[in-house]
Amino acid sequence: MSHRALRGRSPASAGAVALVVLCGAVALVVTAALVLAVPGQEHTEGDLPELASARGVDLGVAVAVAPLREDAAYREVVTGNYTSVSAENTMKWDSVQPRRGAFDWGGPDTVVDFAESNGLRMRGHTLLWHNQQPQWLSEGAYGADELREIVRSHTDALVGRYEGRIGAWDVINEPMADEGGAIRDNLWYRVLGENYIAEALWMAHEADPRARLYVNEFGIEGGGTKADAFYTLIADLMERGVPLHGIGFQSHFIVGQVPEDLAENMRRYTDLGLEVAVTELDVRIPEPVTDARLQEQARDYRRVVEACLEVEGCQGVTVWGVDDGHSWIPDWFPGYTAATPFDADYDAKPARAAMVEALARRARQGGAIRGAAAV
Ligand code: 9MR
Numbered sequence: 001m002s003h004r005a006l007r008g009r010s011p012a013s014a015g016a017v018a019l020v021v022l023c024g025a026v027a028l029v030v031t032a033a034l035v036l037a038v039p040g041q042e043h044t045e046g047d048l049p050e051l052a053s054a055r056g057v058d059l060g061v062a063v064a065v066a067p068l069r070e071d072a073a074y075r076e077v078v079t080g081n082y083t084s085v086s087a088e089n090t091m092k093w094d095s096v097q098p099r100r101g102a103f104d105w106g107g108p109d110t111v112v113d114f115a116e117s118n119g120l121r122m123r124g125h126t127l128l129w130h131n132q133q134p135q136w137l138s139e140g141a142y143g144a145d146e147l148r149e150i151v152r153s154h155t156d157a158l159v160g161r162y163e164g165r166i167g168a169w170d171v172i173n174e175p176m177a178d179e180g181g182a183i184r185d186n187l188w189y190r191v192l193g194e195n196y197i198a199e200a201l202w203m204a205h206e207a208d209p210r211a212r213l214y215v216n217e218f219g220i221e222g223g224g225t226k227a228d229a230f231y232t233l234i235a236d237l238m239e240r241g242v243p244l245h246g247i248g249f250q251s252h253f254i255v256g257q258v259p260e261d262l263a264e265n266m267r268r269y270t271d272l273g274l275e276v277a278v279t280e281l282d283v284r285i286p287e288p289v290t291d292a293r294l295q296e297q298a299r300d301y302r303r304v305v306e307a308c309l310e311v312e313g314c315q316g317v318t319v320w321g322v323d324d325g326h327s328w329i330p331d332w333f334p335g336y337t338a339a340t341p342f343d344a345d346y347d348a349k350p351a352r353a354a355m356v357e358a359l360a361r362r363a364r365q366g367g368a369i370r371g372a373a374a375v
Helices: 011-023 025-036 047-055 065-070 072-081 106-117 144-161 187-192 196-207 225-239 262-270 291-310 350-364
Strands: 058-063 084-087 121-128 168-173 212-217 246-249 252-254 275-286 314-319
Touching: 047 058, 047 072, 047 350, 058 065, 058 072, 058 121, 065 072, 065 106, 084 106, 084 314, 106 121, 121 144, 121 196, 121 275, 144 187, 144 196, 168 196, 187 196, 196 212, 196 225, 212 225, 212 275, 225 262, 246 262, 262 275, 262 291, 275 291, 291 314, 291 350
Parallel strands: 058 084, 058 314, 084 121, 121 168, 168 212, 212 246, 246 275, 252 275, 275 314
Antiparallel strands: none
C-alpha cells in the first residue's frame, strides 16, 4: 500500500490501513472481522476463534451430547465460533456414575473426542456439586471415611481418565448458599465438614497434577455478602497452600443487569495469584423478545467480554449453551428466553457480533497480545 493510496481517505480509515501495515496478520484478521460483523448478520465463519486466540483468551461454549452426535449444524456453530468447550451435563455424577462403581463414559468421551478432533480446549464440569447426584449417592447415608473414598474413586476415574486432555476442572461447584454468607449445606459439607473443599482439590490435583483446578460459583459477579464471604473462603484456601488455580464466575445474567463491578470483582482473585474465567455466561430476556432487548443483550455480552479482557489473568469466557433451542433457561425461568448468542435456527444474534466487536476493538486499541491461553 503506497502513501498515495492513503490520500483522500478519512483519518479513521487511514489509521486502520496504517494499523494493518504495522501489525500485519493480526490486524488483518481484526479488520476482516469488523467488516463482516454487522449486527444481526448471519454467520461470519471463523472470525471469533481467531480474534479470541489473538487476544490470548478462550471463547468457550457448553455443549450437550445428543445434538453434538446428531446435528451437524449444531457442531458447526461450535467449531465456527468457539475455542473451547465445557460439558453441560454429561460429566456430572448422575451421568458418569449412575450406579456405584459403574461408570458411563459414552457422553464424556463424545465431548472430549469432539473437542480434540476440532482443536478445541476442554473445561471439565464438574466434580462436587449438590445437584445431579445419583440416588445411590444422595440417599446413601455414608460416614466420612466411606464418602471420602467415594469422592476419591470418582475423581481418580473421571479426572484420571482425561489426564492431560482436560485443561481445567470445576472441582467445586457452588459451595456457597444461594444467598447470604454461609457455606452451602450439601452432602459433602454435612459429612466431611468445610474441609471437603480442600480435600477435593487435593484429590483432583493428585489425579491430574497439570490440570488447572477451579472453584465455580454464581452470585459473586457483583459485590455483596455472598461475594465477600466467598472471597474469604478462597483467600483462606490460598493461605493454606491448597492446589487451587482459578475462580469461575458463572455469570447467569438478566438482560440489562451485568454488574458494573464485574472486572473489579475478578481482580480481587487475580490479586491473590489466581486466574479467573467467566464459565457459564448467558443473558436471559423476559418475553416478548424485541429488537431493543436483543440490542441490550448484545451490549451485555460485549461488556462481559470486555471485563475479561480488562483483567490480566482472565482466561476466557464460556457461554452456557450453543443456541436458544438448547438452553436451560426456558425450563428453569418460565417467562424468560433467548439467552445465548444464537437463535434456535442457529442464526447469529446481535450478541455474537458484540463479542466480535469487543475482541476486535481491544485488539485495535493496541492492548498487549497475551500468550496462548492454557485452559
Ligand atoms: O444447564 C444445565 C441444565 O441442563 C441442567 O438441567 C441443570 C441441572 O441442575 O444444570 C444446568 O447447568 C448448571 C451448571 O451445571 C452449574 N451452574 C448452574 C447451571 C444452570 O443450572
